[in-house]
Amino acid sequence: MNGNGTKRHTMIAWMEDKPGVLNRVASLFRRRNFNIESLAVGHSETPGISRMTFVVNGTDRVMRQVQTQLFKLIEVTRVEDVSGQDAISRELALIRVKADSETRSEVMQIVDIFRARIVHVDMDSVIIQVVGKENQVDSLIQLLSNFGILEMTRTGRVAMVRGAGVAVDTAVSANGNQ
Amino acid sequence: MSEIKTGGQIIWESLMNEGVEVVFGLPGGAILPTYDDLAKYEYPIHHVLVTHEQGASHMADGYARATGRVGVCIATSGPGATNLITGLATAYMDSVPIMAFTGQVPTSLLGRDGFQEADVQGISLPVTKHNYLITDIRDLPAAIKEAFYIARTGRPGPVLIDVAKDVQQDSMPFTYPETINLPGYNPNLNAPDPAAVSRAARLINEAERPLIISGQGVSIAHAEAELRQLAEKTNIPVATSLLGIGTFPGNHALSISWGGMHGEAYTNFAIQECDVMLAVGARLDDRLTGAFETFAPKAKIIHIDIDPAEMGKNITIDTPVVGDALLALRAMLPQVEPNEHPAWLEQIAEWKSETGHRDILTQETDELVAPYIMRSLWHATDEGDATIVTDVGQHQMWEAQYYYHTKTRSLLTSGGLGTMGYGLPAAIGAQMGKPDEEVWVVAGDGGFQMTMVELSTIMQERLPIKIAIINNGFLGMVRQWQDVFYNKRHAGTPLFNPDFVKLAEAYGIHGRAVTSQAEAYEAIKEAQAHDGPFLLDFQVEEFTNVYPMVAPGKSNADMIRRPAPAMPQGGEE
Structure with a gap:
């Protein structure tokens, strides 16, 4: 819980993979004044259906609005708030860090501790790939910043609920759609 | 056996399949193939040529609100399409089912800033329930079928289909689809929980x-x-x-x-x-x-x-x-x-009784004021047997206060977006949808002038629409806010008006100026008796404001009331 009754929520939305659908989602977030912290989108297990994970900050009223307004988009087939559920969430980051013959081994130790990987080595830098929870990625980045981060890209959070499926009562599905 | 049809033909045949009888539009380069197909078909659907595309989307809206059917408008690319936007936004806010077809530059020019190219799908996205850009003729029939379904089901709303010019010229074997495949859209037609x-x-x-x-x-x-x-x-x-x-x-x-x-x-x-x-x-x-x-x-x-x-x-x-x-x-x-x-x-x-004592109609005044005109109009139309289409502003509120609507769909008004200029074109749409209905436009002098170019459409279609202008020489509702919240500084609200009766005359429409309470009812009767459209220019008292009034952000209990009769004028305001 943040100040003024707002919370960070992780939501998953499934949508038809059609041109412009990302534009519709982005336009909705903007005009409804939803506060999106991260957004990751890619293919789902179903051909033709994309899966979007996004993190949004707001009150319960805003969360309900995010779900119901998003679901009104014609191409959106399902929206789910997984925050209260037992979900696995991960983020991937690629980080290029300064590392020469003097510092490389220290960098490699840190990479080991975080179960990250060095995926490319140059004379004066390495590229590190890390997959983990956001706070783990944050910690790694903080440590690596001591060596000098030259370049970085993060995917934003993706999430999946443990167990057989999703709790139906939190999903806005094709019933009650407008 | 499917016959080979052009994209333009597919549009018209699909509209016929949907039972569309009238479309409101204005042609231009990127929609010309579709217009040409309308001519080749010998006009199976009546096309109302508008003067400005904003009029087309408001007409489709008025048609839809009056009849409950989907209203259809059509325009060319670029400025034609952007002119529709105000009408689409109006319909979106008020959940009105309309369909807009727009021409788009050929696919070979898309994204190259071609002549009269605008990103109409992008521009219309936040003011439509859904929209389409069609760059392949094979997508066209399903898009039209879906669009009508989306527009009229669930919470209704406007849907736009932007069709590239070469798609209109292209051809394919065509049968209108019978089924719809929208996995993300199941409007709630079931009984509630x-x-x-x-x-x-x-x-x-x-x-x-x-x-x-x-x-x-x-x-x-x-x-x-x-x-x-x-x-x-x-x-x-x-x-x-x-x-x-x-x-x-x-x-x-x-x-x-x-x-x-x-x-x-x-x-x-x-x-x-x-x-x-x-x-x-x-x-x-x-x-x-x-x-x-x-x-x-x-x-x-x-x-x-x-x-x-x-x-x-x-x-x-x-x-x-x-x-x-x-x-x-x-x-x-x-x-x-x-x-x-x-x-x-x-x-x-x-x-209610206490409210009645403060009613402007119970006060002794000889001034010509809109509440009196609205109540006279109510009496003259057999106490509610007419469709009134208002514009937006003080007159709109007075109409709603003093005309008792007894029939459903008998007041058409832009509530959510508050679109000045809505009244006249929406009335044209309403009259096209209900030819036997008595249709009145009630508009302020400001809003009327925003879309009065459609007077020519009234004459072109020979519609017997009656027009009441509540003319106080101001953008009245804005002036009212200046009176109440901006210390009566009337920045930009006094109007320089034309002679509305002469203006109507220029279009071949009869009219009459009304300056006193005594002649109001009789003037309304004259307009009704006239065979054809008629314009009444009610030159009302300038400074009358609409009460009660709840200031924005205040509670409904916290009203600026009409003065009680025992109090001196303006005592409580």
């Missing part, structure tokens, strides 16, 4: 001071009769939203007018004092509620709406009932018990 309905009925049965707010959703769902049955069975007074006017007869004993910023004082008192509110198909916007947190503070609120996103959007709801208003009311009817509420109804009657 029975548990929610029972909870709602229980609340109503236990209420001591119940109130119904009837919104436009009641007419969209064709639930007027059920709403009336429920009100009469339980003896619950019915207020409407602005767009809900006409969903419950304005002269019914249980009618308590409409509430909100310029609602009658007794209506707002009832809203603020009720202990259970049943809101049906009304989205509870800020003009109705005043400051959200102050709205109906003593009430448990039941909200019936087909759009789940409306539940709790503005107002905290005790019992949400998501679903079609007709099905919800039908389910509720057998569960509500007959009731009397004598003390509550008596309290409302007292408020």
Whole structure:
């Protein structure tokens, strides 16, 4: 819980993979004044259906609005708030860090501790790939910043609920759609 | 066996399949192939040529609101399409089913800033329920089928199809699709949750001071009769939203007018004092509620709406009932018990009587004021037997206050977007949809001038529309806000007007200026008796303002009232 009754929520939305659908989602977030912290989108297990994970900050009223307004988009087939559920969430980051013959081994130790990987080595830098929870990625980045981060890209959070499926009562599905 | 058809032919044949009889539009380069196919088909659908594309989208809107059918407009690419946008936004805010077809530059030019190219899909995205850009003729038939379905089902709204010019010229074997494949769109046609309905009925049965707010959703769902049955069975007074006017007869004993910023004082008192509110198909916007947190503070609120996103959007709801208003009311009817509420109804009657004493019509004045004109119009139209299409501003509020609407869909007005210029073109659409109806435009002198170019469309189509301009020489409602909130500094609100009667004459339309109360009723009768369109220029008292008035962000209980008769003029304001 943040100040003024707002919370960070992780939501998953499934949508038809059609041109412009990302534009519709982005336009909705903007005009409804939803506060999106991260957004990751890619293919789902179903051909033709994309899966979007996004993190949004707001009150319960805003969360309900995010779900119901998003679901009104014609191409959106399902929206789910997984925050209260037992979900696995991960983020991937690629980080290029300064590392020469003097510092490389220290960098490699840190990479080991975080179960990250060095995926490319140059004379004066390495590229590190890390997959983990956001706070783990944050910690790694903080440590690596001591060596000098030259370049970085993060995917934003993706999430999946443990167990057989999703709790139906939190999903806005094709019933009650407008 | 499917015949080979061009894209343009596919558009017209699809419209015929959807039962479309009239389209409103204006041609241009990128939509020419489609217009050419209309000529080749020998005009199976009547095309109303408009003067400006904004008129086309408002006409489609007026047609849709008056008839309940989907209104269709058509325009070329670039400026033609952008001119439609105000009408699309108007229809989107008020949940009106319209279809817009726009031409787009050929696919070979798309994205290259071609002549009259605009990103119409992008521009229209936030003001349509859905939209399409068609760059392959094979996608066209399904898109049209889907678009009509989306526009008229669930919570209705505008849908736009942008068709590249070469797609209109291309051809393919065509049969109009019979099925729709929209996995993400299943409008809620089922009855609402029975548990929610029972909870709602229980609340109503236990209420001591119940109130119904009837919104436009009641007419969209064709639930007027059920709403009336429920009100009469339980003896619950019915207020409407602005767009809900006409969903419950304005002269019914249980009618308590409409509430909100310029609602009658007794209506707002009832809203603020009720202990259970049943809101049906009304989205509870800020003009109705005043400051959200102050709205109906003593009430448990039941909200019936087909759009789940409306539940709790503005107002905290005790019992949400998501679903079609007709099905919800039908389910509720057998569960509500007959009731009397004598003390509550008596309290409302007292408020109403007190409100009546302050009514501008009970004051001694010889001035020509809009409330008098609106009441005269009501009498002259057999007490409500007409469709009134207003523009936006003071006259709109006076119309809503002083014309008792007894028929559903008899007031067409831009409520959500508040679009000045809506009235005249929307009236043309309404008259096209209901040729035998008496249709009146009530417009201010400001808004009328925004779209008065459509007077030529009235003559072109030989429509007998009657026009009442409430002419006070100001952008009146803006002036009113300056009077109340900006220390009477009238920046940009005094108008330099043409002679409206001469203007009408230039179009071949008869007209008459009216300057006194004494001649108002007779002038209305003259307009009615005239065979054809007629314009009345009511030159009203300049500085009359609309009361009551709830300042934005204030509670409905906190109204600027009309002065009580015992007080000196303006004493309370």
